[in-house]
Amino acid sequence: MTGKPPHDEVLGLEDLHVTVHDGAATAVRGVSLSVAAGEIVGLVGESGSGKTLTCRAALGVLPQGCAVGRGTISFERQDVTDLSRRGWERLHGTGMGAVFQDPASYLNPNLTVGSQLAEVLRVKQRLRRREAHRKSIDLLAAVGLHRPDWVFHQIPAELSGGMLQRVMIAIAISCEPRLLIADEATTALDVTIQAEIIELLRELRDQRGLAVLFVSHDLAVIRELCDRVVVFYAGEVVESGPVEEIIERPRHPYTQALLHVASVGDFRRRELRVIPGQPPRAGADITGCRFAGRCPAAIEACRSGPISLVPLSHVHQARCVRATDPELTAAPATIAVTTAAAESAELAAR
Known part of the structure; x- marks a missing residue:
């Protein structure tokens, strides 16, 4: 966590460790982060880096065989780490909402989306049946679905992926939670629909003061939507700070590598980096350092012992022994990461 937690903190993770295989291994190590009301914090990293396990721990829905091994999870400054199953159920919906990558897999294919909402x-x-029906229509309209009364009566197979994701967002915010966790919520969508969902999440943040924890592997989406970004690698936080600072001046070699291989907006590229x-x-x-085996800047000190997060400012930190090394920090800027909206416009013009 960079600096002191904000006074309006909604979610706080402190030194979170998540074990897998019934405690045989630790997949998430020492993760600390916070999300304040009205703030969108992005988590980025390769598949298997621990982003989803961190989110599931924050939601109290870790898969079987996984558990919080150490650390604390707080919601509105109340420790919920050891909350009972019933306590988590009470918190879901009214306190926390969640949206995941494949909306169709979270909806009953045999029931209308309106009945599920x-x-x-x-x-x-x-709510009584009539009140629930009326509010459902209002929510479907609020997430930008045209003809919400028609959408209410459709089964999932009759709606597009973008429409289903809007339905899932409507369900997630239906009980006015203070925190929304969106785990790869835009990944399976084309860039035009992706841009619309990004704008919807931004509007919900602005209108409702939602705290949003947003997971993506897409740096363009992260840059367009998020206020701060937390970079994960192999179960650890390797860099965190304001999104523009991290993208313009990355100080960890892994963050630099992620930006180097990003292909967003570069249609002239012949080879995939x-x-x-x-x-x-x-x-x-x-x-x-867990990245040392892939890092071109690695030195002996990188392999000799545990690497701590180095504070570079009161809002920026990196887990690298060379984070302040002029040779590393003076590296040329990585590619410009184009926003999803800009990419959508360029695609339409082609």
Whole structure:
């Protein structure tokens, strides 16, 4: 966590460790971050870097065999780490909402989307059937669905991916939570629909004061939507800070590598750039920097012991022994990351 937590903190993670395989390995190590009301914080990193496990821990829905091994999870400054199952159920919907990558897999294919939204309202807010129906229509309209009364009566197979994601967002915000966790919520969508969902999330943040934890592998989306970004690698936070500062002046070699291989907006590129090597397996016990085996700037000190986050300012930190090395920080700027909206416009013009 950079600096002191904000006074309007909604979600706080402190030294979070998540174990897998019934405690045999640690997949998330020492993660600390906060999300304030009205703030959007992005999590970025390769698949398997620990982003989703961190989000599921924050939601109290870790998969079987996974558990919080150490650290604390707080919601509105109340420790919820050891909350009972019933306590988490009470918090879901009214305190926390969530949206995931494949909306169709979270909806019953045999029921209309409206009935599923109304059921949440009837269970969580004790609304009568007519009240739940009316509020469902209002919510479908609020997330930008045209003809919400028609959408209410459709089953998931009759709606597009973008429409289904809007339905899931309507369900997630139906009970007016203070925190929304969006895990790869725009990944499966084309760039035009992606840009619309980004704008919707921004509007919901502005109108409702939502705190949003947004997970994506797409740096263009992160740059367009988020206020701060937290970069994950192999279960650890390797860099965090304001999104523009991280993208314009990355101080960890992994963040620099992510930006170097990003292809957003570069339609002239003939070859797909990649980061050499493979990330370590989840829970691997590694002495020193976990990125050292793939890092062209690695030196002996990178492998000799644990690497701590280095504060570069009161809002920017990086887990690198060379974070202040002039040779590393003077590296040429990485490629310009274009916004999803700009990419959409360029695609339309082609």
